[in-house]
Amino acid sequence: MNNQASNHFHFAGQDVVKLAGAYGTPLYVVSEDLIRQRCRQVKTDFLDQYPGSRAAYASKAFLSMAMCRIIESEGFYLDVVSGGELYTAVQAGFPMERVIFHGNNKSLEELEMAVSHRVGRVVVDHPEEIDMLEAAAAAAGATMTIQLRVVPEVEGKTHRHIMTGQKDTKFGIPLAPEIIEAAVKKAVESPHLDLAGFHFHIGSNLFEQEVYVAAVERVMTLCRQLQENLGLTVRELNTGGGYGIQYTTEDSPHPASYYTDAIMATVSACADRLNLPVPQVTIEPGRWIVGEAGITLYTVGAVKTIPGVRTYVSVDGGLPDNIRPALYGAVYGAVVANKIDRPCSETVTVAGKCCETGDILIWDLKTPPLERGDVLAVLSTGAYNESMANNYNRLPRPAVVLLTGDQARLMVDRETREDLLMRERRAEEIANGSL
Numbered sequence: 176m177n178n179q180a181s182n183h184f185h186f187a188g189q190d191v192v193k194l195a196g197a198y199g200t201p202l203y204v205v206s207e208d209l210i211r212q213r214c215r216q217v218k219t220d221f222l223d224q225y226p227g228s229r230a231a232y233a234s235k236a237f238l239s240m241a242m243c244r245i246i247e248s249e250g251f252y253l254d255v256v257s258g259g260e261l262y263t264a265v266q267a268g269f270p271m272e273r274v275i276f277h278g279n280n281k282s283l284e285e286l287e288m289a290v291s292h293r294v295g296r297v298v299v300d301h302p303e304e305i306d307m308l309e310a311a312a313a314a315a316g317a318t319m320t321i322q323l324r325v326v327p328e329v330e331g332k333t334h335r336h337i338m339t340g341q342k343d344t345k346f347g348i349p350l351a352p353e354i355i356e357a358a359v360k361k362a363v364e365s366p367h368l369d370l371a372g373f374h375f376h377i378g379s380n381l382f383e384q385e386v387y388v389a390a391v392e393r394v395m396t397l398c399r400q401l402q403e404n405l406g407l408t409v410r411e412l413n414t415g416g417g418y419g420i421q422y423t424t425e426d427s428p429h430p431a432s433y434y435t436d437a438i439m440a441t442v443s444a445c446a447d448r449l450n451l452p453v454p455q456v457t458i459e460p461g462r463w464i465v466g467e468a469g470i471t472l473y474t475v476g477a478v479k480t481i482p483g484v485r486t487y488v489s490v491d492g493g494l495p496d497n498i499r500p501a502l503y504g505a506v507y508g509a510v511v512a513n514k515i516d517r518p519c520s521e522t523v524t525v526a527g528k529c530c531e532t533g534d535i536l537i538w539d540l541k542t543p544p545l546e547r548g549d550v551l552a553v554l555s556t557g558a559y560n561e562s563m564a565n566n567y568n569r570l571p572r573p574a575v576v577l578l579t580g581d582q583a584r585l586m587v588d589r590e591t592r593e594d595l596l597m598r599e600r601r602a603e604e605i606a607n608g609s610l
């Protein structure tokens with residue numbers, strides 16, 4: 176781009192102050208090029224290195240129909256976790272054989288939907304779900320390929336709300352032999368189900384490969400036990416996602432190969448040692464694909480200094496568009512996009528505009544002196560921001576702009592105040608008693 180203002184922050188090659196002017200704030204900005212770069216790293220460092228392996232994108236991190244098409248064109252599979260995510264994939268024309276359907280409490284209706292679309296894999300989370308899915312598949316005359324989600328009993332170092340691999344978790348089938356063996360038997364005996372293997376997911380935003388090694392060892396040992404006791408041959412091992420990203424300069428993220436090489440080496444060593452066939456391995460990163468590919472732009476409003484205490488800089492969004500600081504104490508970095516050349520001489524607290532003391536986006540941010548109208552760019556908001564957005568205080572959810580090369584396109588419209596009333600079409604009738 177020419178005539179770039181030198182004091183403006185550029186993201187994926189584009190002047191974000193101009194984007195804020197053109198589309199308004201708060202604004203999610205997502206770079207297609209950065210997403211594709213991540214997908215291609217997975218391809219060269221994992222898929223090409225280990226033929227037969229598969230990569231899925233965990234759509235809960237960020238989903239739109241355009242995102243489905245990007246992921247589809249990169250040859251990835253898609254992890255969905257609800258009828259709503261599946262519906263989005265269906266509407267985007269995502270190939271259903273590449274969909275992996277998760278969820279710890281899928282409804283019968285969601286299972287029927289998965290069957291009617293013949294999704295490639297259903298990851299069954301509890302024994303009763305085997306019966307529910309068998310019934311849905313039988314009714315449709317379908318055979319569904321499944322993986323059983325098991326609890327690897329390892330603790331990933333992360334916020335406790337996003338740990339899933341420990342023994343005490345709502346996700347997956349416990350490894351207690353009487354439970355897992357009964358589930359496997361039931362699955363194998365279900366005429367409309369084909370048990371391909373197992374799935375585990377340790378947790379999210381993990382920076383250590385050791386937990387993946389431990390989980391693979393645990394589940395491969397399970398495979399050996401099931402081969403001995405039930406004659407089961409495990410064809411597939413889905414190792415979940417969870418790869419950590421850089422939120423601030425304190426974080427030292429790894430390439431995906433840091434995790435996948437350790438996973439693959441352990442799978443092959445275990446297969447050798449336990450005399451098992453090497454299963455086909457799937458990974459399911461979400462945050463690692465899209466997290467650093469997104470930023471959020473805000474406009475600064477009220478600046479309030481409490482002498483001897485702190486300066487609150489309030490922006491025009493907050494908790495509804497990024498709930499992670501309030502929910503997990505997540506720490507974000509940010510830059511003042513229209514003053515990128517100025518020294519950061521102050522430390523401020525970036526507050527959201529909700530009627531909630533806990534609505535603080537960043538507690539301590541070094542900035543130049545700030546004033547109303549400045550544009551703040553919060554970094555690494557591509558994952559679990561837009562997808563977790565809500566309407567607290569009836570704030571409309573922001574638009575999403577997709578950057579591709581030097582093009583900027585509105586991918587998701589800004590919600591309007593009228594949109595907020597869309598589900599209240601009977602308000603008049605309720606008021607006048609006619610309903």
Ligand SMILES: Cc1ncc(COP(=O)(O)O)c(C=O)c1O
Pocket residue numbers: 233236254277376378379380415416417418459460461462463558
């Ligand atoms: C089953 C499953 N797979 C994949 C993911 C993706 O996790 P992340 O975005 O941390 O890679 C999650 C979420 O934690 C998950 O529950």
Ligand SMILES: N[C@@H](CCCC[NH3+])C(=O)O
Pocket residue numbers: 235337339379380499558559563
């Ligand atoms: N929402 C979480 C990640 C959830 C992962 C789903 N199992 C986050 O923002 O970190």
